[in-house]
Amino acid sequence: MSGGGSLSSRIAGFQGDVVWRDNNPGNEASHYNLLRYQYASSSHSAISDYGRMAPSAILYPANQTDVVTAVNYVRDHGVSASVRTGGYQASGASSTSGGNVQIDMSELGVFQEFECFDVNGKEVRYATAVNAHSKKGETPIKTVRVGVNYALKDVNKKLGDVGLFVPHGQAGHVHLGGHVQTGGYGQLARAFGLLGDHVVGFEIVTAESAKKAAATGDSLGDGVLKVTKASHPDLFYAVLGGSPGNFGVVTHVTLEPLHDKDHPESRGLRLVLAYSKELLAQLAQRVVDVEALPADFDLSVTLVSSVAKLPSYFGDEWDSKLRAKFAEQFGGSRGAGAQQQQPAVILVYAQWSNVQGTPVTEQAKEWFAGIHELAKGHEFSPLSGFFSDGVKDSVHLPMSKLTAAWIYGSAREFDTPYVKRTYLSDFNKDQLQQNEWPAWVAERVDQIQGQDQDQGQAHGRHLSVLLQNIGGAQSAYVRNGAKGATSYSWRDSSVIAVLDYFYASPVHKAAALAWQAANDTEAIDHKKFSGTDRRLFDASYFRPGETFLDLNACWDVYYDSQEKYAKLIRVKTAVDPANIFTPNLFSLVANDYPLKHQANVYGLTAYIASLKAFLAHKILGDADPIFAISDEIDERGHTVWDDKSLLSKTGKPLALPDEAPVSRSPRKQKTAGNKPGSRAASPIRSAAFSPN
Numbered sequence: 001m002s003g004g005g006s007l008s009s010r011i012a013g014f015q016g017d018v019v020w021r022d023n024n025p026g027n028e029a030s031h032y033n034l035l036r037y038q039y040a041s042s043s044h045s046a047i048s049d050y051g052r053m054a055p056s057a058i059l060y061p062a063n064q065t066d067v068v069t070a071v072n073y074v075r076d077h078g079v080s081a082s083v084r085t086g087g088y089q090a091s092g093a094s095s096t097s098g099g100n101v102q103i104d105m106s107e108l109g110v111f112q113e114f115e116c117f118d119v120n121g122k123e124v125r126y127a128t129a130v131n132a133h134s135k136k137g138e139t140p141i142k143t144v145r146v147g148v149n150y151a152l153k154d155v156n157k158k159l160g161d162v163g164l165f166v167p168h169g170q171a172g173h174v175h176l177g178g179h180v181q182t183g184g185y186g187q188l189a190r191a192f193g194l195l196g197d198h199v200v201g202f203e204i205v206t207a208e209s210a211k212k213a214a215a216t217g218d219s220l221g222d223g224v225l226k227v228t229k230a231s232h233p234d235l236f237y238a239v240l241g242g243s244p245g246n247f248g249v250v251t252h253v254t255l256e257p258l259h260d261k262d263h264p265e266s267r268g269l270r271l272v273l274a275y276s277k278e279l280l281a282q283l284a285q286r287v288v289d290v291e292a293l294p295a296d297f298d299l300s301v302t303l304v305s306s307v308a309k310l311p312s313y314f315g316d317e318w319d320s321k322l323r324a325k326f327a328e329q330f331g332g333s334r335g336a337g338a339q340q341q342q343p344a345v346i347l348v349y350a351q352w353s354n355v356q357g358t359p360v361t362e363q364a365k366e367w368f369a370g371i372h373e374l375a376k377g378h379e380f381s382p383l384s385g386f387f388s389d390g391v392k393d394s395v396h397l398p399m400s401k402l403t404a405a406w407i408y409g410s411a412r413e414f415d416t417p418y419v420k421r422t423y424l425s426d427f428n429k430d431q432l433q434q435n436e437w438p439a440w441v442a443e444r445v446d447q448i449q450g451q452d453q454d455q456g457q458a459h460g461r462h463l464s465v466l467l468q469n470i471g472g473a474q475s476a477y478v479r480n481g482a483k484g485a486t487s488y489s490w491r492d493s494s495v496i497a498v499l500d501y502f503y504a505s506p507v508h509k510a511a512a513l514a515w516q517a518a519n520d521t522e523a524i525d526h527k528k529f530s531g532t533d534r535r536l537f538d539a540s541y542f543r544p545g546e547t548f549l550d551l552n553a554c555w556d557v558y559y560d561s562q563e564k565y566a567k568l569i570r571v572k573t574a575v576d577p578a579n580i581f582t583p584n585l586f587s588l589v590a591n592d593y594p595l596k597h598q599a600n601v602y603g604l605t606a607y608i609a610s611l612k613a614f615l616a617h618k619i620l621g622d623a624d625p626i627f628a629i630s631d632e633i634d635e636r637g638h639t640v641w642d643d644k645s646l647l648s649k650t651g652k653p654l655a656l657p658d659e660a661p662v663s664r665s666p667r668k669q670k671t672a673g674n675k676p677g678s679r680a681a682s683p684i685r686s687a688a689f690s691p692n
């Protein structure tokens with residue numbers, strides 16, 4: 001799709017807000033720049049990246065009809081649309097550039113329906129269901145229709161209050177819109193699979209459905225497709241795992257949640273341990289060992305390289321409690337202790353879900369006891385016994401309460417840019433052990449962590465590392481995948497390893513890149529962790545030498561077969577033949593689009609600007625157009641989010657293609673705190689610019 005169309009300043013019939021690009025990349029506080037900000041913005045502020053996350057306009061639909069109107073407007077003007085809900089995509093793929101627009105589903109109070117239905121499909125009032133549940137009655141709810149503009153922590157709470165739960169990720173502010181399409185990997189993966197495995201339907205506006213609605217005038221009847229596995233098997237398959245945002249705009253999903261009552265005696269264990277390399281290696285071995293166990297057992301191990309960040313991991317409530325109680329460790333206020341390296345900790349989350357609903361087994365008791373034994377003497381003492389949310393392996397806690405306890409309340413891991421890796425392994429337990437992967441991964445972490453700890457200095461860098469077993473013959477992640485109803489890839493994987501390196505200055509960026517490159521080489525090329533290169537959509541994998549994150553150039557790390565990739569392109573071509581939803585290179589492209597389509601996707605001017613920057617990097621040693629960030633560091637030691645300083649390196653400001661129509665008067669800022677969907681108070685943005 002071309003970024004070369006030009007927009008008209010009015011969108012006939014569109015009821016929601018529209019914010020036009022103000023062509024002021026250096027002014028961080030401009031209304032447009034505040035609203036275009038998303039999780040990836042902290043890491044991608046270079047010239048080519050301004051091109052990547054600077055839509056011509058941000059459209060906030062007020063309802064489903066508006067989505068249809070927006071899609072038709074996009075098609076009529078010959079541009080493409082990216083779709084954003086939570087804004088957590090790690091490389092900025094939910095944004096776009098050039099003449100293209102962003103359809104943003106995060107308007108406060110919109111796409112936030114939560115409607116419950118019984119076994120007969122009859123609507124059940126939520127309040128009635130809560131009441132029935134609180135009187136120990138069984139909830140009458142069978143399915144729930146949820147708007148995509150729900151943060152995970154809020155869906156979790158709404159379901160939990162009626163004794164229901166679904167598997168999902170741990171980051172509380174990630175939103176359903178993207179999460180349901182990228183999987184929903186989390187602490188319940190072995191027991192219950194992915195979030196997407198519990199989706200029975202969704203509503204989507206595709207390019208073709210919007211076009212039909214324009215012809216018939218029936219926006220809701222023709223414009224919004226109600227997709228189930230039975231009604232549209234290919235689209236159901238493609239959207240759930242195929243490539244988020246490239247098939248259309250999802251407005252609602254229908255979930256079939258699980259019930260606490262079916263899993264009596266479920267229980268969990270949460271430990272906060274003081275970091276040591278040896279302990280991490282032993283815990284990584286435990287992660288590997290889980291493969292042999294029944295599906296009831298889930299174990300994840302997370303290294304957080306500064307305990308000062310930990311309180312906010314657990315959310316605002318814990319944050320203030322911990323800071324007040326342990327002022328020495330965590331600082332009385334958020335700013336304290338920022339320069340000094342605080343101890344690293346390892347979070348251990350262990351869970352026995354009781355999938356079959358039996359009495360608690362001896363195997364479960366022994367497993368928990370073994371983890372306690374390993375942890376003995378390593379407790380991070382300030383936190384021992386601090387949590388009072390009932391997570392204890394000696395007592396039952398309903399699954400919905402356990403899923404709530406695993407959620408991280410913070411908007412992001414660390415408030416600085418990052419270089420990210422998410423790997424999946426195709427090796428089984430014996431191979432991982434034979435390769436000494438547990439010791440290897442601990443050694444890799446210790447290269448950074450050990451040095452910082454020894455010197456007592458933060459060095460402006462932090463690691464966030466997650467190791468989790470999702471596999472084994474009995475794992476629901478594996479078994480659900482084998483059914484083939486959805487297209488999430490790599491469903492026969494064993495272990496997932498997320499290695500994120502956060503850095504506060506350009507000096508450390510080079511170190512971060514080098515560390516991750518060595519991880520790639522050893523883990524994948526030298527087959528320490530996996531025989532094949534397997535990544536997730538949020539992993540942002542650039543092949544060495546790539547200037548753009550181009551899905552067509554690295555599809556083989558995201559899809560488990562060429563047949564699947566080809567099938568997804570066929571579905572894409574059927575629902576979006578003109579590539580309306582191909583807003584950047586990290587997209588599926590209809591009609592077997594030519595491989596080298598940067599210019600078409602981005603618009604010629606942006607492409608040439610990026611190309612020039614790339615050549616300047618290669619020939620003159622100028623800033624790397626993909627990885628460069630601002631050299632400016634603010635008083636807190638954070639990188640200044642300022643495209644201007646980089647643009648000046650090239651000698652001239654970035655010429656934006658297809659200048660947007662005259663900006664309308666600035667939108668009124670909403671002050672809705674952290675309520676779901678509050679974009680003015682976006683947790684991503686506020687976290688990124690708040691002191692540690």
Ligand SMILES: Cc1cc2nc3c(=O)[nH]c(=O)nc-3n(C[C@H](O)[C@H](O)[C@H](O)COP(=O)(O)OP(=O)(O)OC[C@H]3O[C@@H](n4cnc5c(N)ncnc54)[C@H](O)[C@@H]3O)c2cc1C
Binds near residue numbers: 082183185
């Ligand atoms: C700090 C952090 C922690 C994370 N933790 C986990 C985790 O524990 N488990 C896990 O599985 N993942 C995790 N992720 C990845 C995250 O779940 C995915 O990136 C998810 O797709 C984000 O959804 P979003 O709506 O918040 O983000 P967005 O950036 O808005 O969207 C992500 C993708 O989905 C598309 N999309 C969004 N909304 C819609 C819509 N309504 N219709 C069509 N397409 C849409 C976008 O175009 C984009 O490609 C994490 C990411 C971060 C940054």
